[in-house]
Amino acid sequence: MPAPIRVLTAVPICDGHDSAINTINLEFIRHGIEVVYLGYHRYATDMVRAAIQEDVKALGISSYNGGHVEFFSEVARLLKKQGADYIRVFGGGGGTITGKDDVIMRRNGVDKIFFAGTSLGDMVDFVHKNYGGSHKAFRGGKPTADMKLARKLTEIEDAYAGKKAPKKKRAAKSKAKLGKTRVFGFTGPGGAGKTTLIDELVLRLLHREPKARIAILSHDPSVVGAGALLGDRATMINSQNERVFMRSMATRGQAGGLSPATEDCLVLLAESGFDYVIIETVGTGQEAMPFQSGLVQKTVLVMNPDYGSRLQLQKIVMLDLADIVVVNKSDQERARTASSEISRRLDQNKKSQLLVSTVANRHRDPGVDELCDLLTEE
Amino acid sequence: MSKLGNVVEAVEKYNQHVLDEVKRARTDEEFGQEMLDRWNDIKGRIKMGAAPTGLKLPRLALPEIDEPGEITRYLLGEGLPGEFPYTAGAYREMYLEPLRELEAGSYGRDGKNGKNGHAKNGSNGKNAAKVAVPKPIEVEEPTRLFSGLGLAEDTNKRFHFLTGHQRSARLSTAFDGPTLYGIDSDAEGVFGKIGEGGLAIDTYEDMIRLYDGFDMGSPAFSASMTISGPAPIIMAMYIAAAKKRFGAKVVPNLRGTIQADIFKEVQAQNETIFPTEASLRFLCDMIEWTSAEMPRWYPVSISGYHIGEAGSTPVQQAAYTVSNGFAYAEMLAARGIPVDQFAPRLSFFLDCGLDVEYIALSRVSRRIWAIGMRDVFGAGPKGQMFKLHTQTSGRSLVAAEFKNNLTRTAAELMLAYMNGTNSCHSNSADEPFTTPSEEWIRLAAHGQAILLDESGIFKHTMNMLSGSPGMKAVERAVEEGMLEEFRQIEAFGGVLPAIEHRYQRSQIQNAAHRYEEQIYNGTRPIIALTKYNDMKDEMPEVKMVRTPKAKKQLQVDRLAKFKKRNAAKAERALDKLTEVVESGKNCFPTLIETVEVCSLGQITGRLQEVVGHFRPMV
Numbered sequence: 001m002p003a004p005i006r007v008l009t010a011v012p013i014c015d016g017h018d019s020a021i022n023t024i025n026l027e028f029i030r031h032g033i034e035v036v037y038l039g040y041h042r043y044a045t046d047m048v049r050a051a052i053q054e055d056v057k058a059l060g061i062s063s064y065n066g067g068h069v070e071f072f073s074e075v076a077r078l079l080k081k082q083g084a085d086y087i088r089v090f091g092g093g094g095g096t097i098t099g100k101d102d103v104i105m106r107r108n109g110v111d112k113i114f115f116a117g118t119s120l121g122d123m124v125d126f127v128h129k130n131y132g133g134s135h136k137a138f139r140g141g142k143p144t145a146d147m148k149l150a151r152k153l154t155e156i157e158d159a160y161a162g163k164k165a166p167k168k169k170r171a172a173k174s175k176a177k178l179g180k181t182r183v184f185g186f187t188g189p190g191g192a193g194k195t196t197l198i199d200e201l202v203l204r205l206l207h208r209e210p211k212a213r214i215a216i217l218s219h220d221p222s223v224v225g226a227g228a229l230l231g232d233r234a235t236m237i238n239s240q241n242e243r244v245f246m247r248s249m250a251t252r253g254q255a256g257g258l259s260p261a262t263e264d265c266l267v268l269l270a271e272s273g274f275d276y277v278i279i280e281t282v283g284t285g286q287e288a289m290p291f292q293s294g295l296v297q298k299t300v301l302v303m304n305p306d307y308g309s310r311l312q313l314q315k316i317v318m319l320d321l322a323d324i325v326v327v328n329k330s331d332q333e334r335a336r337t338a339s340s341e342i343s344r345r346l347d348q349n350k351k352s353q354l355l356v357s358t359v360a361n362r363h364r365d366p367g368v369d370e371l372c373d374l375l376t377e378e
Numbered sequence: 379m380s381k382l383g384n385v386v387e388a389v390e391k392y393n394q395h396v397l398d399e400v401k402r403a404r405t406d407e408e409f410g411q412e413m414l415d416r417w418n419d420i421k422g423r424i425k426m427g428a429a430p431t432g433l434k435l436p437r438l439a440l441p442e443i444d445e446p447g448e449i450t451r452y453l454l455g456e457g458l459p460g461e462f463p464y465t466a467g468a469y470r471e472m473y474l475e476p477l478r479e480l481e482a483g484s485y486g487r488d489g490k491n492g493k494n495g496h497a498k499n500g501s502n503g504k505n506a507a508k509v510a511v512p513k514p515i516e517v518e519e520p521t522r523l524f525s526g527l528g529l530a531e532d533t534n535k536r537f538h539f540l541t542g543h544q545r546s547a548r549l550s551t552a553f554d555g556p557t558l559y560g561i562d563s564d565a566e567g568v569f570g571k572i573g574e575g576g577l578a579i580d581t582y583e584d585m586i587r588l589y590d591g592f593d594m595g596s597p598a599f600s601a602s603m604t605i606s607g608p609a610p611i612i613m614a615m616y617i618a619a620a621k622k623r624f625g626a627k628v629v630p631n632l633r634g635t636i637q638a639d640i641f642k643e644v645q646a647q648n649e650t651i652f653p654t655e656a657s658l659r660f661l662c663d664m665i666e667w668t669s670a671e672m673p674r675w676y677p678v679s680i681s682g683y684h685i686g687e688a689g690s691t692p693v694q695q696a697a698y699t700v701s702n703g704f705a706y707a708e709m710l711a712a713r714g715i716p717v718d719q720f721a722p723r724l725s726f727f728l729d730c731g732l733d734v735e736y737i738a739l740s741r742v743s744r745r746i747w748a749i750g751m752r753d754v755f756g757a758g759p760k761g762q763m764f765k766l767h768t769q770t771s772g773r774s775l776v777a778a779e780f781k782n783n784l785t786r787t788a789a790e791l792m793l794a795y796m797n798g799t800n801s802c803h804s805n806s807a808d809e810p811f812t813t814p815s816e817e818w819i820r821l822a823a824h825g826q827a828i829l830l831d832e833s834g835i836f837k838h839t840m841n842m843l844s845g846s847p848g849m850k851a852v853e854r855a856v857e858e859g860m861l862e863e864f865r866q867i868e869a870f871g872g873v874l875p876a877i878e879h880r881y882q883r884s885q886i887q888n889a890a891h892r893y894e895e896q897i898y899n900g901t902r903p904i905i906a907l908t909k910y911n912d913m914k915d916e917m918p919e920v921k922m923v924r925t926p927k928a929k930k931q932l933q934v935d936r937l938a939k940f941k942k943r944n945a946a947k948a949e950r951a952l953d954k955l956t957e958v959v960e961s962g963k964n965c966f967p968t969l970i971e972t973v974e975v976c977s978l979g980q981i982t983g984r985l986q987e988v989v990g991h992f993r994p995m996v
Contacts, residue, residue: 014555014571016648019688023891039994040648041559043567065555066574066924074567094777096811116777116810117907119898196993234996363653363990 003161004034008051009060011040012071017064027120029227039234046240048078051087055150057131061091076109083141160261183277185291188302190283193328195232197360203238204372212275216246221282224253257281257290286315298323305338313345330357380872381708385750386864392749396455403446410446417449439841463748467798468763475837526552526576528925530587533577550602552576558649560608562979563933573925580937582973585619594620595631602635607651609638610664614969635676641702642681645882646688656989667966669723676725686729689890696743697863705873721761730794731771738853740797768799779906783807796843944975952984
């Protein structure tokens with residue numbers, strides 16, 4: 001089975017119209033396309049960086065607030081400037097884009113503009129027809145480091161989508177090559193706030209270490225051969241940064257929070273000279289224990305205070321394994337009880353695991369500061 | 379339980395109360411007679427008028443009932459226009475043309491000029507005028523057309539064009555993308571967006587240009603500003619501009635509305651710039667200040683329009699809007715602001731599309747609001763009134779054979795006025811492809827005038843189209859649907875917790891997707907698009923309204939000059955603002971000073987440093 005087509009979708013800066021793109025995303029996903037959704041109110045530079053890092057086949061832009069001729073053209077120009085115009089640009093914006101605009105935009109490097117009244121089916125067909133098939137080789141020039149790394153990740157992912165899974169790389173071997181790279185793994189149930197927490201952590205790392213480079217490997221669920229919405233980028237406002245390399249992966253049918261290709265991708269990232277590599281699982285169940293390769297140096301389990309009865313805690317395997325347990329949303333009523341219950345649960349393990357309370361969506365949350373200290377201390 | 383749970387209980391209780399009273403009117407002879415007397419009294423006061431053909435018509439139509447139980451059901455369950463629970467209308471006479479002669483003791487206007495075409499009414503017509511009013515009373519038109527393009531002076535010109543022939547200037551201002559996101563025109567990557575889809579405002583000097591030539595303190599002037607994320611900053615600019623032109627004494631006279639609705643931004647429209655909690659704090663600061671200092675200003679327009687346009691069902695739209703309203707009321711009351719100070723200053727804004735629910739959506743919203751505000755919040759009559767602006771649905775318009783949009787909008791206008799909206803915007807037919815051009819704006823405005831002034835549908839008789847069996851059936855279904863939504867929201871712990879769980883967003887997104895599917899599977903035929911679409915479909919070539927590059931550059935240059943001129947003062951002003959924000963005190967008075975030397979983007983940037991950025995929800 002060929003690997004699903006990956007596209008990136010987004011809405012331009014100063015535009016919050018996401019109704020159309022949400023609907024289109026859903027339709028794409030239902031038809032086997034993996035959609036990396038960057039969100040609304042996004043800069044051209046952020047779109048281009050994300051498209052390159054995600055190594056998508058195409059970038060779909062939905063624009064309703066005007067200024068589309070300038071915006072689409074700028075995106076196409078930035079891609080071309082880096083030699084990344086193997087990533088194609090398409091989009092639409094209801095009736096605000098005229099026939100004349102369309103001509104100019106296509107001349108400036110845009111593949112296709114969908115006008116008002118185009119059916120969702122036609123858009124899906126267009127993507128399948130034009131962006132299926134193998135990845136185009138870099139043409140001429142010198143591909144940037146992001147481009148090369150992104151392509152290698154694609155090759156790993158696609159290899160696992162093939163009939164025969166490749167032989168797993170030996171993580172232990174590359175452990176020696178890690179050098180100063182620190183690898184953190186974040187896991188926990190859906191809705192606990194992992195993505196927000198990582199984004200806040202990235203903000204602090206970028207601020208504290210003005211030269212540090214960070215890689216993020218983020219996962220969202222999918223079944224074999226089906227599409228997926230890879231939506232973490234949309235809420236990660238601090239991680240759209242020149243010093244951050246982020247890759248979104250669908251699990252493509254594997255249970256346990258990660259994708260079949262994750263470990264090899266992690267090895268590659270760990271060897272690529274980043275100061276920090278952060279890996280985020282999908283929302284996991286009680287039995288999940290995702291970070292077994294040994295490459296992850298510190299594992300963080302992010303919990304929601306609302307996990308049910310104390311008995312449930314006994315069943316969560318990661319409570320035995322995590323280095324740090326975070327009770328996020330600790331401004332909720334139940335948080336205090338949760339912290340004390342989890343604390344007692346950790347005491348049973350006698351493994352000097354750490355417990356931190358955070359409110360990741362609070363500005364300058366001291367709990368996240370503390371987590372950042374704990375992760376970065378030698 | 380949040381107050382929303384109390385509202386559900388109050389509505390259920392009120393409905394039961396109506397049923398009990400109906401029963402009592404039928405069994406308790408004395409009470410039945412009392413209701414019958416009241417009914418006959420009301421009927422006796424109804425004034426007669428005449429159509430131009432000479433046809434005699436009552437100013438108020440009532441159902442032909444003479445049985446005490448049904449009379450009670452009508453008076454308590456629906457109410458007369460302008461009376462609790464306001465189902466038929468927030469005011470008594472709404473769009474009726476003024477009577478040329480008044481008879482004593484009639485159910486008619488009391489001879490005083492009221493705002494928005496509504497006389498100040500005495501309850502039950504008891505204080506009806508005894509004096510004859512010889513001439514038609516000059517009242518404001520309900521027409522309020524949304525506009526904004528290019529730079530402040532361009533929009534100013536459009537405002538004069540739109541209102542030149544009107545008795546009153548009721549302006550409605552649309553801002554461009556950068557302004558809506560609190561960004562300056564000189565920010566990275568926004569050049570193409572300057573003056574597109576609305577006008578660019580960077581400084582309070584732009585605001586001075588925007589309303590140039592209008593008497594901002596006049597009772598015949600009111601301005602509406604459609605902006606939410608940075609609303610307190612824009613409001614401060616409006617006040618600073620008015621003070622600069624007319625002196626500080628103008629402030630209490632300022633009339634108008636600023637949208638400032640953070641809840642619907644987070645639920646649907648995505649134009650919010652600070653974390654929700656901080657946004658709500660800035661909003662409450664503004665409401666607290668304006669409701670005390672500017673008694674004629676509406677500092678928040680609780681909006682369902684964008685929820686509807688984002689794809690919700692009509693019931694979801696009304697339910698989320700009205701529940702958002704109750705959530706604001708709960709927050710403001712918790713701040714210790716008296717309910718009768720803030721409640722009369724809350725106003726609402728709904729979408730009106732072609733779905734059948736719109737036959738009664740506003741009627742039901744008005745009723746639920748009145749019951750909740752009276753019985754849960756203890757508001758007086760002015761705070762019970764659901765004051766409504768309606769806009770016809772932009773989403774219902776299509777590019778294919780776009781002139782059909784005139785018909786769509788006309789049908790929606792009928793529904794909006796049947797629902798007793800207090801003001802209305804009718805969309806231009808060319809809206810699916812462009813910022814409306816003058817030709818189509820004019821037709822859109824005329825559409826309203828044809829309905830209200832030319833046709834006899836609304837100007838002779840109140841209740842002309844109220845209360846048909848079909849309308850009542852829709853009312854019941856809509857009310858039950860709205861209460862069910864309230865219960866769902868309450869199950870999360872109220873509006874804010876439901877937002878955090880993405881409840882409203884995901885409901886709206888699901889509805890939007892279903893709507894699209896229905897268009898293409900034929901459940902929702904769209905004429906000339908999916909049905910009768912045999913015309914060769916070509917892109918209509920309409921004259922586009924775009925902002926030329928030179929104008930965009932002019933805006934950037936002006937901003938640079940402002941920043942340079944105020945460079946020395948800006949930093950100090952921002953530091954002072956920071957201090958007040960961090961102290962937790964009401965920061966709005968300081969904001970009015972800050973805007974004199976700082977741009978929108980400078981203020982937004984500084985506030986984001988202090989309180990953080992909004993993290994989008996997907």
